[in-house]
Amino acid sequence: MAESMSVILLLLVLTSYKMSCLHAQDLPILMPHYYEKSCPCAFPIIRNEMHLALLKDPRMAASLLRLQFHDCFVQGCDASLLLDDTPTLRGEKTANANINSARGFDVIDLIKTKLESECPGVVSCADIITIAARDAVLLSGGPYWEVSLGRKDSSTASFNDANNNIPTPNSNLQTLITSFQKQGLSTVDMVALLGGHTIGNARCQNIRPRIYNNSASMAFSEPHLSMVKAACPPSGNDNGVWPLDFPTPILFDNSYYINLVRGLGLLNSDQTLYSEGSETKEIVESYAHDPLGFWKQFSESMVKMSNIVDPLTFVTGEVRKNCRTVNDPL
Known part of the structure; x- marks a missing residue:
């Protein structure tokens, strides 16, 4: 028992040391070609699914753009907005800024399913939101911009920050x-x-x-x-x-x-x-x-805005298999 406790304490110390020694220059750098080798079909899959989504519902372009805005304003761009409530986690979907307003989660689910079938465990949900928002604008006749990738998905969400950080429609x-x-x-x-x-x-x-x-x-x-x-x-x-x-x-x-x-x-x-x-x-x-x-x-x-990332996400984050839930611990 004492030996097990010693191992646990050692792991906690090493984790704490790793996080305390993590400086901005040590962080993985977001880059446009992050998935070039690991999932070269990521961009075509997302673009195609966005095209199909907009054909069914042109409003979905604005919805996906809003998803990125509302996600990045809470904990940075980490797909925390996509997490469903659980007995131990209160998500952001029912915050005042999102309830009955944020939509497009099913489109993200569909994109994630397609990517998991091609490149399991590779493309983060946070990156999916980033690419989908860009494609939403482009497919609506707007400009193209290069997106940098390599974000991790958070294992947490903040209902309170979603209520406090996102401006309301009547803000001065x-x-x-x-x-x-x-x-x-x-x-x-x-x-x-x-x-x-x-x-x-x-x-x-x-x-x-x-x-x-x-x-x-x-x-x-x-x-x-x-x-x-x-x-x-x-x-x-x-x-x-x-x-x-x-x-x-x-x-x-x-x-x-x-x-x-x-x-x-x-x-x-x-x-x-x-x-x-x-x-x-x-x-x-x-x-x-x-x-x-x-x-x-x-x-x-x-x-x-899409480059607003909490540095600790690179240490504590993951690539979710399902954008609505954190991965099961090993």
Whole structure:
């Protein structure tokens, strides 16, 4: 018994030493060709499954993009969002920012199943989210950017951080700036990344504060406003949806910013970019006039966000066999 305890203590000391000696320069470096030899079919499989998913439901592009945003803002980009609740783990799916909103988990499951059949235990769920989000934008007519890979999947999740770190649809400008700064993202990154709202829908529950107050910044035409209110009455139909970018809801363009300049932002947290701050207003105006400038900055900011990784994940993380659950211990 004493001998067994000694072995356990030795393992704990070695693990502690390994983690304490781990410096940034010692970490595995994320790289674009990480799966070039171990799983060369990873990119084609993910692209094909995303193409099929968008053919069935064009909204899925925005959903997969949102998955990466909501995952990376909690513990870094480690697929913690994908974990289901268990008796010993409270996941992030039921946090306020995700419940009845985050979707696309079945698409990730399908991609993971295909990859496991080709390259068992190789491609992490965190990397799947990263590639799928990029392909979602590309397949919606948006820009391409090179993704760096090699992330590990966490064995933990944080319900509390999901509630605290992810901005709400009614956040004011300072709250938004603070939330992004906490992740090491600048105001420019913030305005560009929120441009992802050029695709997808918002739930009625999140739209009402915008359409049922007479804000001076709201410039919806009466026919448009009447349509939105018909879809989202003052009460009921909380999970009904309306396009965030009404003119081109499935095309990744810069009309989101054109809408903000016109006072047509559907969420308070969107319109505040133009209505509350001089710096963000200038950025919005520049993207409204320069779609390629928006694409360039969005791509750079997506790379920056996707590289938010907790260094300890490289030590304690794993490549999950099923994205919804941690691997069984050996």
